[in-house]
Each structure stands twice: as structure tokens, then as C-alpha cells.
Amino acid sequence: MRVSLRAALVLAAILLAIAPVLSGNAFYQRIAALVVLAAISASAWNVIGGYGGQVSFGHSVYFGIGGYAALLSFTKLGLPPIAGAPLGMLASLLLSAIVGLPSFRLRGHYFSMATIAIAALAELLVTNWGWAGGAIGLMGPATPRSPADLLFRSALPYYAIFLVVLAVLLALTWWMQRSRMGFYLRAISSGERAAESLGVPIRRTKLYALFLSGAFTALAGSLYAVMIGFIDPDSGFGILVSVNMVVMAALGGAGTLFGPLAGAIILVPLEETTNAVLGGGGSGAAYVAYGIIIMLLARFSPGGLAQWVPRPSAEKRVRRAA
Amino acid sequence: MSEALLRVSQLAVRYGDLVGVADVSFAVGEGEVVALLGANGAGKTTTLNALAGLVRPAGGEISWRGERIDGAPAHAIVARGIALSPEGWRLFVQQTVEQNLRLGAAALKERARFGPLLERVFSLFPRLAERRRQNAGTLSGGERQMLAVGRALMSDPKLLMLDEPSLGLAPAVVDAMYETLGQLRAEGLTLLIAEQSMELALEIADRAAVLQTGRTVLSGTAKEIAENPDLHRAYLGAAL
Numbered sequence: 123m124r125v126s127l128r129a130a131l132v133l134a135a136i137l138l139a140i141a142p143v144l145s146g147n148a149f150y151q152r153i154a155a156l157v158v159l160a161a162i163s164a165s166a167w168n169v170i171g172g173y174g175g176q177v178s179f180g181h182s183v184y185f186g187i188g189g190y191a192a193l194l195s196f197t198k199l200g201l202p203p204i205a206g207a208p209l210g211m212l213a214s215l216l217l218s219a220i221v222g223l224p225s226f227r228l229r230g231h232y233f234s235m236a237t238i239a240i241a242a243l244a245e246l247l248v249t250n251w252g253w254a255g256g257a258i259g260l261m262g263p264a265t266p267r268s269p270a271d272l273l274f275r276s277a278l279p280y281y282a283i284f285l286v287v288l289a290v291l292l293a294l295t296w297w298m299q300r301s302r303m304g305f306y307l308r309a310i311s312s313g314e315r316a317a318e319s320l321g322v323p324i325r326r327t328k329l330y331a332l333f334l335s336g337a338f339t340a341l342a343g344s345l346y347a348v349m350i351g352f353i354d355p356d357s358g359f360g361i362l363v364s365v366n367m368v369v370m371a372a373l374g375g376a377g378t379l380f381g382p383l384a385g386a387i388i389l390v391p392l393e394e395t396t397n398a399v400l401g402g403g404g405s406g407a408a409y410v411a412y413g414i415i416i417m418l419l420a421r422f423s424p425g426g427l428a429q430w431v432p433r434p435s436a437e438k439r440v441r442r443a444a
Numbered sequence: 445m446s447e448a449l450l451r452v453s454q455l456a457v458r459y460g461d462l463v464g465v466a467d468v469s470f471a472v473g474e475g476e477v478v479a480l481l482g483a484n485g486a487g488k489t490t491t492l493n494a495l496a497g498l499v500r501p502a503g504g505e506i507s508w509r510g511e512r513i514d515g516a517p518a519h520a521i522v523a524r525g526i527a528l529s530p531e532g533w534r535l536f537v538q539q540t541v542e543q544n545l546r547l548g549a550a551a552l553k554e555r556a557r558f559g560p561l562l563e564r565v566f567s568l569f570p571r572l573a574e575r576r577r578q579n580a581g582t583l584s585g586g587e588r589q590m591l592a593v594g595r596a597l598m599s600d601p602k603l604l605m606l607d608e609p610s611l612g613l614a615p616a617v618v619d620a621m622y623e624t625l626g627q628l629r630a631e632g633l634t635l636l637i638a639e640q641s642m643e644l645a646l647e648i649a650d651r652a653a654v655l656q657t658g659r660t661v662l663s664g665t666a667k668e669i670a671e672n673p674d675l676h677r678a679y680l681g682a683a684l
Contacts, residue, residue, distance in 0.1 A: 309536060309547050316534035319496055321522030321551030321599055 138387075142281055149398075152277040157390040158284035159345060164370035164382035165291050166338035170331045171368065172376035173295075173304060175311030176226070179364050180237030183221075183244045184214045184336040186358030188343025190248065193260035193353050202270035203262050207344035214340035218332045226328050229314060238361065245359035259354025262347060272348050280349045287345065288383070291338050296379055298334070307331055311377065339367075362409070369412050372419055375428025384427055389415075449474045449509060449634055450495070450526075450603060456503035457487075457494050464490035464499070468660050470653035472603065472636055477629050479645035479666065480638040482655035483679050488638035489531050491655070492605050495636075496528040497521040522551035527601035531608045531638075533592040537581030541572055544580050544591055548598030557600065565594040568624060586617035593624070604628065605636045610644055622648060642679070646670045654678050 142154035163185060170176050191210030192203040199205075225236040249257045266273035274280065298304045306327045309317040318324050347353045357363070367382075370389050375381030393408035400407050423429050448471035457464035465487035472478045480488050493499045495506060497518035506514040508524055527548075536544050545565060549558050566573035569590040575583065580591060589609060596604055609625070610618040622644055629635055629648070639645035646652060652669040654662040656678045662669060669675060 305543075305546070306550065308539075309550075312536050312538055313534055315498065316530065316536065317547065317550075318518045319498055319522075319528050319530055319534070320547050320595065321519040322547065323517075323519045323550075325517075 139285060143278060148277065151281060153391055153394050155277040155281040155284055155349065156394065157386050158281060158288050159342060159349070160366065160370060160390050161383040161386035162284060162288050162291060162345070163339050163342035164367045164374075164386055165288065165295065166335050166342060167367035168371045168376060168378075168382045169295060169298070169335040169338075170328070171335070172371050172378070172381065173299065173311065174307045174328055174331045175314075175377075176328060176331075177234050177368070178237040179234050179361070179368060180239070180241035181335070181339050181367050182359050182361065182363035183217065183237075183241040184339035185343035185346070185363050186241075186244060186248065186353075186355075187213050187217065188340030188345075189347040189353040189358040190254060190260065190343075191340070192344040192347040193262055194254060196262055197255075197260055202268065202272065203348045204270065204272050204344065206347075207341055210340040210344050211337040214336040215333055218329065218336045222329050222332045223325065226325055238364075241359055241361065241364060245355045248359060249355040255354070257355060259352060259357070260347075262351035264351075273351075277349075280345075284345060287338075287341060292379060292383075294334065298331075299379065303327060303330060308377070365412070369416060372426055373415060375426030375431075378426070378428040381426055381428045447474070448472060449476075450636070451507045452491070452495070452504070454504035455491065455494060455501055455506065455514075457490050457499055458502045459499075463658055465494070465655070465658040468504070468653075468655060468658070470660060470663055472634060474602075475629075475632055475634055476650045477625075477635040477637065477648055479642070479649035479652040479669075480636060480655065481642050481645060481652055481669070481675075481679075482638075482640070484640060485657075486655040487658040488655055489607055490658075492528060492530075492607050492636070492638055495521075495526065495605060498528075519551055522599050522601075523553070525600070525602035526605065527596040527599045527603070528605045529592045529596040529607065529609065531611065533588045535580040535583075535588055535591055535595075538579060540577050540579055541583070541591055542576040544595050545572075545576075545598050548595035551599050558598075561598050561600055565597055568597070568627070569594050585613050586620070589613060589617070589621055590624075593621075597628075601633070603634045603636060605638070607638050608640065609637065610639065610641055618644065642670075642675070 142151045145151065167178065167181050171178050188207065188210035191213060192206035195201040195206030195209060196203045221240055225233060228236050248254055263271050263273060306317065306322045309322055310324060310327060314324065343358065370385030371382040373388060374383065374385030392411060396407040419426065450472040452471070453469045455468040456466055468487060468491050470478065480491065482488050490499065494501050497516055497520065501514045505512060508526065513521060513524065536547065545562060549561060552558060571587055572590055572594055575587065580588070583591060593606065609621055613621070625635060626648060637645050637649065646666045646669060649666040651664065652666050653660050654669065654675060661678050662672060662674060
């Protein structure tokens, strides 16, 4: 039973991975790339927000840093945008250390509020910072100067790149989940005070998780900027960028390895389809749907869809071990 | 008593404007059992939390083997050999008994010691061994208390602090728990027990300190305290 379930999952993953290639439809291919991109940032959020239970509503700050790092390296230094990705990741580590340590003193809702404030502050700063494009934002290269610019007509190459990044992130998360750090992180999530009293190094554990989470969110931001070729304060630092990550992870199942990916697979097509069908005037429709989804989740399935995936109960595990 | 393992002098803890404890002083010698007595709200839990590094003292001194430890983070304090079995157990109810015990060993430097420590806890509480793969949330009150104590023992402490080990438990379970504490004491473990029910605590303790509204109002040997007519008045809230 278990083996066949695993085989079915692997098969489904392969099918999902090659379906856009087979379809040959540009619209679907673009959606597939965006799904994987959203899954990267939601999975990155999941490290601290899901496993660690530190619900950040300000992860757009890392996304924005990554996006701006990419397009600033292009506009200011003439580098290919992707060259800005490591710089963005580095900056996100720095910000995590500066911002994370004081905000981790706050718990629960207070922590979430602090993260919102930080992201709002970043958006405001960038909007008023002419050198970084101000309210207008920044553009990427219009035509490819070299292959390193990663400018492709088709969405498929992006899809492939994003898939590799997502695989690396999920592998790292899987490894973390099984390591001492993941164990501590889950303990912090289910009882911070208790974990602290046992000698779990709370702040260090949360900080390392934020490093991983922030760096990959920044990478997602850079990849977004590379593919879209444009970033402005709203698409980089806006609150909806953060909300997207939270809702996707929550829908699929926060604190599970594949939950955020499942959330992205459901929500991104929904958003893209409503945008395509309703046009510019209906661009807010997806968020109405998000609101409804949040309410339904809170009422019926706080653990996300992962709650419905059968797992061996503790009792069964005991029986198997006996 | 100059060679006290733990010495608390004029400890004060504030929560914002609220005073948690105002002036608590006592000492614990190596191998001793000390009872921290007092009515609900006297400051016993706050004192233990300050000792464990969970709240920062606003004043006073805490020293461990002659070194100041007040203000040190909780993980540094556990690493020095002070463990707390908290009030209300604070178990990880979604995790198994064994995972809870594993978390108790978080501050342990050498991982090789985990196995022997686990065996020791299981021999002390065979019930936990039977339920090692069961979620902590499925345990009875008595088993939860065993798990809380066992988890604290997993850091191999020199001093074990217990916050209300008898709270909410059936009398027979409490007796069994105190029997185990007696066994730990015989093995040379130093114990600091915060209790509302003074008879039990005074039976096992060498010495005791009585708190009232955040201050130490009485301290001495367990016998002296038990015979002190002021003890009951302190519990009932009379000024001493």
C-alpha cells in the first residue's frame, strides 16, 4: 500500500513536470513556470512560517530585495540580471540578521505585525528612492545581449530553471526536516516556552531557519525579475506578495514538504485564469477567491489539504514497530 | 553552607509594572532537597523561571557554584546542569514520548550519552518505556508528570527543579512520584521543589523557604519550618 502510494506520487510528479512540455500551449507553459516560481517562494516561506510556526506576513521584503538586486545589477552595473541573485541572497541574509533577532523576541501575532511593518517600510523606502527607480520601478534588458541574460521567448526554459531551484530547495528542506534543526524548529512551533526551558537554542534555530527561508525567497524574487523583466515597489515589496506565500502554504499544508507546492498548483492557475478571463478590470478577483479560501481553511481544515492525506496514526506506528 | 551549589539573593522579577517577585533569597547545597513553599501567587513559579533563564531578573543575584548566572539564556543554564520540570508539564502533545525525551537532551553536548540517559529514565519510569511511541497527548495525568520529570532528567542535571509536581494528580500517583523523587535524591541528585501542598514537600525536604507575595518570609530546616506556627499564617496571607 505504502509502496504503491509512493510510486503513484513519483509518477504524478513526472507527469506534472513534463506536461507543459508536451502540451505545446504557450499559455499553459507560462502558467506552469509561474506555478513553480510561486512554489519556490511559498516553500521558502514554509521553512520559518510552517515548520517554525513564525508566521511572517512580510516575506515580500526578501522577494523585493531579490528582484531589485537582479534589475539593479543590470541597470547600474550592466550585468546580466541573474548575476544579482547571489547579491540579493546575501542582502537577505544580512537583513535576516538585523531584523530577525529583535523581531524574534515577539511571539504570535506580534511577530506577524512586526513583519508587516518591516515590509511596508521597505516598500515606502524604495518608492521614494529615485536611484532605485522610485515608484516607476526597474526594467530588465529588452533584447538578449548574451545567453546569460536568460531572455527567452518561450516560458519553457524558465520552467526548467525554476524546477531545478525548487528541487534544490525541497531537498534542503527535506534534509532540514530530518536534522536536529528541524526537530528543534517543530518543537519551537508547538511550544516555544517549553522548548526554551529544555535548552533548545531558540533564537539561533529561528535565525538559521530565517536565513534559509529569506535567501530562497530572495532567489525567487530574482528569478521573477529575470523572467518578467520588470519590478516595481508593489510587485516586489507589496503585501500581496507576502499574502500569496502564506495562503499557498496554508492551503497545501504549512509545515509539510509538498504543501506549498500543492497550494501553488491550485492557486496560480486560478489567479492567472481570472486575470485572463476578466482582464485588467478583474485583476482583484483572485484575491476575493483567496479571502474565501482563507475563511474555508480556517473553518474546516486549519491544517490545509495535507490534513486530508492519510498518515499512519501513532497507534499504527506502534503496532508496526512491535 | 558557604559551599552552596545554588545561591539566590534578593531576587526581583518584574513583568512590566507588575512585580513577580520582590525579594527572594535562599540557598541550595549539593545533594540537598529544598522545598519552596507558598500559597498560589506567592512567586514560586516566577522564581523557578528566573533560575531557569526564562525570565530576566530585574534585581538580585543568582549564583551557581559561585558564578553569577542571572541573565544567562535558558540553553546556557541547562548546559550548566540546571533543569526545570515546568508547571503544567508543557509537553509536546503532538510528539511521541520518545521525541519529548529527545528534546530534553537538547543541551547535551555528547550525543553518545543520549542512549544511557534514555535507559535511565525508562528504568525510573517503566511506564514511559511502554508508551515510548505513543503521542504525549494520549498520556494520563500521572504519565504526563513522569514524562515532564523524565524529560528534564534527559539533560543529566545536577539540580532538578520541579514546579508543583503534585498539582492535579491523584493521591496515589503523587505518592509514587514522591517515591521516585526520593530515589533520585538517594542517587545524589539535588532537588528544588516548589509546592503548594507543604506536608508532602516537607516530608522529603532537608530545608525549606516560604514565600509570601514575592518575598521569602521564612527559611530553615524542614523540621523548623514544619513546626513554625507562622507557616500556616503565611499560607493564609497574614503579615509576618
